[in-house]
Amino acid sequence: MSADLTPGAPRPRLIDVLAGHDGVLLDAYGVLVDASGVLPGAVELIAHLDAGAVPHAVVTNDASRAPATIARRLAGYGLPIPAERIFTSGMLLTAALRARDLAGAAVCVLGPAEAADYAHAAGATTVAARPGMHLDVLALSDDAGYDFLPALEAVLSALVRAVDAGRQPVLLLPNPDLVYPKSPDELGFTAGAAALMLEAALARRFGPRAPRFVRLGKPQPDLLHLAAGALSSQRPVMVGDQLETDIAAAAAAGMAGALIEGVSRWRSDPDLPRPTYLLSGL
Numbered sequence: 001m002s003a004d005l006t007p008g009a010p011r012p013r014l015i016d017v018l019a020g021h022d023g024v025l026l027d028a029y030g031v032l033v034d035a036s037g038v039l040p041g042a043v044e045l046i047a048h049l050d051a052g053a054v055p056h057a058v059v060t061n062d063a064s065r066a067p068a069t070i071a072r073r074l075a076g077y078g079l080p081i082p083a084e085r086i087f088t089s090g091m092l093l094t095a096a097l098r099a100r101d102l103a104g105a106a107v108c109v110l111g112p113a114e115a116a117d118y119a120h121a122a123g124a125t126t127v128a129a130r131p132g133m134h135l136d137v138l139a140l141s142d143d144a145g146y147d148f149l150p151a152l153e154a155v156l157s158a159l160v161r162a163v164d165a166g167r168q169p170v171l172l173l174p175n176p177d178l179v180y181p182k183s184p185d186e187l188g189f190t191a192g193a194a195a196l197m198l199e200a201a202l203a204r205r206f207g208p209r210a211p212r213f214v215r216l217g218k219p220q221p222d223l224l225h226l227a228a229g230a231l232s233s234q235r236p237v238m239v240g241d242q243l244e245t246d247i248a249a250a251a252a253a254g255m256a257g258a259l260i261e262g263v264s265r266w267r268s269d270p271d272l273p274r275p276t277y278l279l280s281g282l
Helices: 042-051 067-076 089-099 113-120 148-164 191-209 222-231 243-253
Strands: 023-026 056-060 086-088 106-110 137-140 170-173 179-183 186-189 213-215 236-240 256-260 277-279
Touching: 023 222, 056 067, 056 222, 067 086, 086 089, 086 222, 089 113, 089 170, 089 222, 106 113, 106 148, 113 137, 137 191, 148 191, 170 191, 191 213, 222 236, 222 243, 236 243, 243 256
Parallel strands: 023 056, 023 236, 056 086, 106 137, 137 170, 170 213, 236 256, 256 277
Antiparallel strands: 179 186
16 A cells, blocks of 8 residues: 555545554654644554554654653653664764774764763763864764854864864764754754754865765664664554655665655655655554
8 A cells, every 4th residue: 555645635544554564663753742742643653553562663863862761751741662662863873983983082962961972882082062172073963952053163163173184074963854843833943954054164165075974864774774673573664754854764764654744745746755655644
């Protein structure tokens, strides 16, 4: 079964399309919750999945908090999802630092204090964003938890000094999302938007040799593969509210993608990923 994406076509609920899948991967923000609280149908969905023993996990570009912290927040909204079934893009930061043998490197993590724990898990030394700083790695994990403009100016200046000195700093972006839902009709900028600002400034200074961010979270497929493997799921469906990240990640992972319109509105465009399902709700 796949979506009829023509205007006016009936749209199923998520529970109506589960029969063809042996697991469900759920985005958190825009699907289960937003900044104002739990979203309609989320509590009932998790209860339905639990009652039917349907394997499910949260797959989120939130790199600012540990899975246990996210699990506690979700539980407070009536969504009992254990920490071991919450997969964050911060986990990919730990893996990326290890893969690049960056233990001991000076890593500036922009985000709340808990975001730095993902770097510490790889043996990195974290440094604060301040004028005159030295860094080897910039991990842009979130838009909050620091004084936004002064911090961006400090790391931009540090990156320029590094490139001018012949060094090539590593730029890692666990959360490539540009925006996130604050409420059903309010959006906020997040880490991916800040990364675009830094890349534009560096490109203005250095042209083609400017360093660019390595984007770790969705739309890359790694987080989805990690979650599906943990669930032992062969035919999962990824449920999200953003075409460019959630649905693109599903396509890259070779999985079905179900779009709940929120941040993204479906429109026929050959440059956009096509969802398998266009949902009316959970």
